[in-house]
Amino acid sequence: GAEGDNLTWVLDSEGTLTISGKGAMDAWRYSSDVPWYSYKYDIVNVVIEDGVTTIGNDAFYYCDSLTSITIPDSVTSIGEESFQFCDSLTSVTIPDSVTSIGYGAFWSCDNLISVNIPDGVTAISDYTFYYCKKLASVTIPDGVTSIGEYAFAGCYGLTSITIPDSVTTIGDYVFGYCKSLTSITIPDGVTSIGEYAFYECESLTSVTISGSDTSIGEEAFRYCDSLTAINIDSKNKYYASEDGVLFNKDKSQLIRFPEAKTAEEYAVPDSVTTISNEAFYYCKGITSVIIPDGVTTIGEDAFMYCDSLTSITIPD
Numbered sequence: 266g267a268e269g270d271n272l273t274w275v276l277d278s279e280g281t282l283t284i285s286g287k288g289a290m291d292a293w294r295y296s297s298d299v300p301w302y303s304y305k306y307d308i309v310n311v312v313i314e315d316g317v318t319t320i321g322n323d324a325f326y327y328c329d330s331l332t333s334i335t336i337p338d339s340v341t342s343i344g345e346e347s348f349q350f351c352d353s354l355t356s357v358t359i360p361d362s363v364t365s366i367g368y369g370a371f372w373s374c375d376n377l378i379s380v381n382i383p384d385g386v387t388a389i390s391d392y393t394f395y396y397c398k399k400l401a402s403v404t405i406p407d408g409v410t411s412i413g414e415y416a417f418a419g420c421y422g423l424t425s426i427t428i429p430d431s432v433t434t435i436g437d438y439v440f441g442y443c444k445s446l447t448s449i450t451i452p453d454g455v456t457s458i459g460e461y462a463f464y465e466c467e468s469l470t471s472v473t474i475s476g477s478d479t480s481i482g483e484e485a486f487r488y489c490d491s492l493t494a495i496n497i498d499s500k501n502k503y504y505a506s507e508d509g510v511l512f513n514k515d516k517s518q519l520i521r522f523p524e525a526k527t528a529e530e531y532a533v534p535d536s537v538t539t540i541s542n543e544a545f546y547y548c549k550g551i552t553s554v555i556i557p558d559g560v561t562t563i564g565e566d567a568f569m570y571c572d573s574l575t576s577i578t579i580p581d
Contacts, residue, residue: 268300272317276301280309280330290321292344299323306330315339320347322367329353338362343370345390352376359383366390368413371397378422384408389416391436398422407431412439414459421445430454435462437482444468455479463489467525472496486511490525512537519544526550533557540567549573556580 268274272286282301284290293299299321301308308328313320315337322344325331329352336343338360345367348354352375359366364385369392371377379402382389389412394400396419403417407429414436417423424445428435430452437459440446446466451458453475460482463469469489473496474481486492493509511521516536521543527550533540535557542564545551549572556563558580568574 266300274301276304276307280307281312282308282310283312283314284317285314287316287318289319290317290324290344292319293321293323296323296326296346299326302326309333311335313337313340318342320344322346323349325351327351336360336363341365343367345369346372348372348374350374356380361385366393368392369395373397375399378402380404382406382409387411389413391415392418395419405429405432410434412436414438415441418442425449428452428455433457435459437461438464440466442466448472451475451479453477453479458482458485460484461487465489467491487521488524490523492523522548522551524548529553530555533560535559538562540564542566543569545571545574547571553577 266274269291271288272284274284276282296302305328309330309332311334313336316339318339318341320343324347326346327350331351332353341362342365346369349369349372354374355376355378357380359381361383363383366386368390371394372392373396375398377397378399381404384406387408387410389409391413392415394417395415399422400420401422403426408431410431411434415438418438418441421444423443424447433454433456435455435458438461441461441464443466445468447468448471451474455476457480462485465488467490470491470493509523512519518539518541519533519537520541522545524547530553531551532555538559539562543566545568546566547570551571552573553576555578
């Protein structure tokens with residue numbers, strides 16, 4: 266069949282979709298507008314021939330039998346949600362000609378294990394690899410300057426990732442729910458780490474933030490219960506004590522007590538004047554808390570769901 270004025274497509278009996286011609290795919294508004302949409306469950310392989318310059322929005326949306334795709338050097342951009350819910354796709358090789366990867370391009374590709382991002386890409390869009398649960402290997406090239414919100418959120422299999430020096434901005438929830446991520450180094454060029462950036466990274470044990478002026482968003486390390494060290498320049502907002510309790514830089518604010526930490530009795534340090542909202546939230550293993558005289562404020566839900574807490578000393 267025809268795809269626009271310049272391209273044609275054919276799906277053979279073995280499930281190989283071949284797209285030929287010269288020029289760009291349409292930028293479809295809805296997945297149902299894609300000409301091969303009604304055959305999406307029959308597509309096993311995709312061959313895009315040389316001459317095609319773009320992969321359109323939603324091009325292979327919900328092609329959950331798709332196992333492989335050939336992308337030629339003529340392609341320069343991959344559209345929004347183009348491979349969303351391609352559950353059988355295990356790896357993708359993106360040629361160096363590609364400079365743009367759209368919003369949610371590989372969203373919920375449940376079995377995607379590895380992907381290379383070519384050097385010409387300067388930004389990783391929002392939700393690009395959102396909930397790619399088995400993604401274990403990603404290359405981020407030096408030219409990338411920003412990583413969008415939720416870009417790698419829910420990538421349960423991701424154990425490590427190298428952020429290049431070119432990156433200046435890391436979005437909200439960017440590594441949220443990356444349950445296997447164990448360590449991260451943020452280069453000194455990063456000026457902004459978004460809210461909840463490492464939310465519930467339960468295996469994260471160490472973080473190094475090199476920049477002296479990096480802004481760290483609210484709850485960036487919320488529920489990182491294995492975190493024992495955050496090495497941050499003294500100008501920054503947060504650091505972790507040796508026992509894993511998270512404070513601000515002058516230790517006047519107790520931000521978070523690790524949910525997984527068990528303590529028969531915990532004495533809040535004398536330097537603390539404020540206990541933050543949800544500071545001990547869901548800390549089921551703690552039995553007793555002693556709050557020193559200098560504390561003047563205890564935040565909302567500070568001790569919610571502390572099921573084993575039998576005593577607490579609140580000063581005058």
